[in-house]
Amino acid sequence: MNKVRVATIWLSGCSGCHMSFLDQDEFLMELAKLVQFVYSPLIDVKEFPENVDITIVEGAVGNEEQLELIEVARKRTKQLIALGDCAVHGNVTSLRNALREGDQAVLKRAYLELADTTPQIPSEVTPLLKKAHPLHEIVEVDHFIPGCPPPASLITYVLTELLAGRKPEMEGKAKFG
Amino acid sequence: MKSVRLTIDGRAVEVPDGTTILDAAMANGIKIPTLCHLEGVKDYGGCRLCLVEIKGSPKVFPACTTPVGQGMEVTTNSDRLKEYRKMALQLLLSERAHICSVCVANGACELQSLASELGVDQLIFERDWPELSVDLTHAYLVIDRNRCILCTRCIRVCDEIEGVHTLDLMLRGKETQVVIDLNENWKNATSCTGCRKCAKVCPVGAIYVKGEALSSTKDKEVAKFITERRRSAFE
Ligand code: SF4
Ligand code: SF4
Ligand code: SF4
Ligand code: FES
Numbered sequence: 001m002n003k004v005r006v007a008t009i010w011l012s013g014c015s016g017c018h019m020s021f022l023d024q025d026e027f028l029m030e031l032a033k034l035v036q037f038v039y040s041p042l043i044d045v046k047e048f049p050e051n052v053d054i055t056i057v058e059g060a061v062g063n064e065e066q067l068e069l070i071e072v073a074r075k076r077t078k079q080l081i082a083l084g085d086c087a088v089h090g091n092v093t094s095l096r097n098a099l100r101e102g103d104q105a106v107l108k109r110a111y112l113e114l115a116d117t118t119p120q121i122p123s124e125v126t127p128l129l130k131k132a133h134p135l136h137e138i139v140e141v142d143h144f145i146p147g148c149p150p151p152a153s154l155i156t157y158v159l160t161e162l163l164a165g166r167k168p169e170m171e172g173k174a175k176f177g
Numbered sequence: 178m179k180s181v182r183l184t185i186d187g188r189a190v191e192v193p194d195g196t197t198i199l200d201a202a203m204a205n206g207i208k209i210p211t212l213c214h215l216e217g218v219k220d221y222g223g224c225r226l227c228l229v230e231i232k233g234s235p236k237v238f239p240a241c242t243t244p245v246g247q248g249m250e251v252t253t254n255s256d257r258l259k260e261y262r263k264m265a266l267q268l269l270l271s272e273r274a275h276i277c278s279v280c281v282a283n284g285a286c287e288l289q290s291l292a293s294e295l296g297v298d299q300l301i302f303e304r305d306w307p308e309l310s311v312d313l314t315h316a317y318l319v320i321d322r323n324r325c326i327l328c329t330r331c332i333r334v335c336d337e338i339e340g341v342h343t344l345d346l347m348l349r350g351k352e353t354q355v356v357i358d359l360n361e362n363w364k365n366a367t368s369c370t371g372c373r374k375c376a377k378v379c380p381v382g383a384i385y386v387k388g389e390a391l392s393s394t395k396d397k398e399v400a401k402f403i404t405e406r407r408r409s410a411f412e
Contacts, residue, residue, distance in 0.1 A: 082299075085276075085277070085278055088298070088299055088300070089270075089299070089300045090304075091276055091278060092276060092278060092279055094276075095274065095276060095279075097304070097306065098274055098306045098308055098323075099308070100308075134300070136299065136301065137303075141299075144298040144299040145298070146298050146299075148277065148278030169296070170296040170298040171294070171295065171296030172293065172294055172296065173293075173296070174292075174293055174296055174297065174298035175289070175292075175293040176270070176275070176277040176278075176289055176292060176293075177276075177277025177278045177280065177283040177284070177289060
């Protein structure tokens with residue numbers, strides 16, 4: 001039997017959603033029988049591969065590199081899942097959207113105002129986007145798993161349903177925050 | 178008093194004339210989701226969570242402000258209504274920075290739990306948040322306008338139950354906000370008695386008591402309790 005090809009991506013988030021993914025404990029053993037991980041921050045693969053069945057994305061789209069990655073991932077993926085509040089609606093990452101020139105405001109705060117010594121904004125990292133975007137503002141999303149972080153049991157539920165070819169039913173299960 | 182017969186979700190009910198559809202449903206054990214409704218004060222039909230269908234009309238009606246009619250056939254839970262309710266919740270959640278993970282009300286919020294109950298798992302509306310103020314000047318009351326859903330429960334309880342009308346709305350559209358006295362800091366609001374009723378009935382994390390768990394501040398029965406006690410005092 002061909003294994004289902006699964007990728008996970010970590011954009012602007014705190015990695016809490018990936019931690020919740022790992023919190024699925026023994027279900028991961030079950031999962032390993034059915035799927036092959038082809039790309040993830042947990043394994044060392046540099047290029048996002050072709051022909052991915054399911055891509056699970058944590059975090060909002062916050063900078064130019066992430067924008068490029070999510071667009072490539074979408075093209076090469078059958079089903080894309082937004083995992084966690086940052087990916088689903090922007091969450092903490094998008095708080096800067098409420099400020100005018102929010103991208104500059106957070107850089108100034110983090111690197112200049114709060115610096116102990118030699119305050120400077122790093123020039124060699126990828127530029128921030130004007131606003132942080134939830135995934136659906138950039139690419140089409142097939143499933144949403146809200147939560148900060150989403151409980152491991154909800155991730156298991158959604159994956160089980162998708163692997164069985166069913167549509168997950170989120171009534172009473174989805175919860176922001 | 179004249180009574181009215183109607184059906185709600187196929188069930189025959191009989192209630193006094195002038196009853197709202199919401200009260201008629203509640204009295205007969207039929208639950209309709211609500212947010213701006215608060216037992217004990219006047220309804221104003223702002224949140225649109227309680228929408229129902231009435232046979233013979235293509236429109237939908239807010240159950241909390243629509244009175245029953247003789248022979249009405251009311252549906253409270255069709256697929257269309259579920260879709261509209263989810264949309265209303267999405268609009269409320271998109272209008273302001275509802276970031277539950279860093280909100281005082283996380284886990285004790287009516288908006289958050291209704292969204293969960295009805296299966297709102299995404300916010301598709303574009304968001305363009307106004308920059309609103311947080312007033313921390315009062316000794317123990319706080320208002321964070323970025324979490325307010327403009328349900329006006331606080332305004333109605335302050336006006337109709339406490340009787341001082343400290344709170345009101347200012348401006349229009351997305352800039353609409355709850356103000357204290359004539360847009361004063363809470364500290365300088367001379368009309369406020371500090372009774373906390375507004376914090377008790379606010380369904381979200383917009384008005385709360387400093388340093389107190391939201392779950393212990395909330396008491397949305399307070400308006401109903403006081404109105405009933407007053408009524409019984411006159412009987
Ligand atoms: S008020 Fe409720 S819905 Fe809004 S951020 Fe707080 S917990 Fe979430
Ligand atoms: S504390 Fe009481 S008097 Fe003051 S604004 Fe709230 S409800 Fe009104
Ligand atoms: S402060 Fe709370 S009770 Fe008052 S209008 Fe806003 S959400 Fe409603
Ligand atoms: S409860 Fe009826 S409109 Fe809000």
